[in-house]
Amino acid sequence: MADCLFCRIVAGEVPATIVAETADTIAFRDINPQAPVHVLVIPREHHTDIAALAAADPGLAGRLCADAAAVAKGEGVGGAFRLVFNTGAEVGQSVFHVHCHVLGGRPFTWPPG
Numbered sequence: 001m002a003d004c005l006f007c008r009i010v011a012g013e014v015p016a017t018i019v020a021e022t023a024d025t026i027a028f029r030d031i032n033p034q035a036p037v038h039v040l041v042i043p044r045e046h047h048t049d050i051a052a053l054a055a056a057d058p059g060l061a062g063r064l065c066a067d068a069a070a071v072a073k074g075e076g077v078g079g080a081f082r083l084v085f086n087t088g089a090e091v092g093q094s095v096f097h098v099h100c101h102v103l104g105g106r107p108f109t110w111p112p113g
């Protein structure tokens with residue numbers, strides 16, 4: 001999608017600090033990190049959110065999660081990390097191309113705020 005920020009990162013039109021790539025996904029550092037490790041993992045293909053992706057292509061949704069876990073391991077936090085898919089503006093989604101936040105490197109509370 002021409003007007004999607006993350007599609008433009010996939011296309012190389014917007015710079016990003018890429019930490020991992022597969023045939024299906026790319027992982028890059030969040031521009032406004034909330035933890036020592038804060039990486040976004042996205043499918044190359046445009047889907048609005050995790051619910052839309054899981055409905056359209058459950059296999060790709062699974063690979064996205066597996067790739068997110070691999071990123072956590074590669075970042076040295078594979079034993080303790082948080083994956084977040086904000087889904088809907090009301091809960092904080094601001095970019096409507098599905099992305100998995102991989103967060104780690106500090107303690108997290110539960111429940112989240």
Ligand code: AMP
Pocket residue numbers: 005014016028029030031032033040085086092093094095096
């Ligand atoms: P969300 O609020 O769940 O939709 O998350 C969107 C995330 O994208 C936020 O954590 C932003 O800091 C991050 N973000 C926005 N623009 C960029 C960018 N150009 N490069 C990397 N991360 C970005």
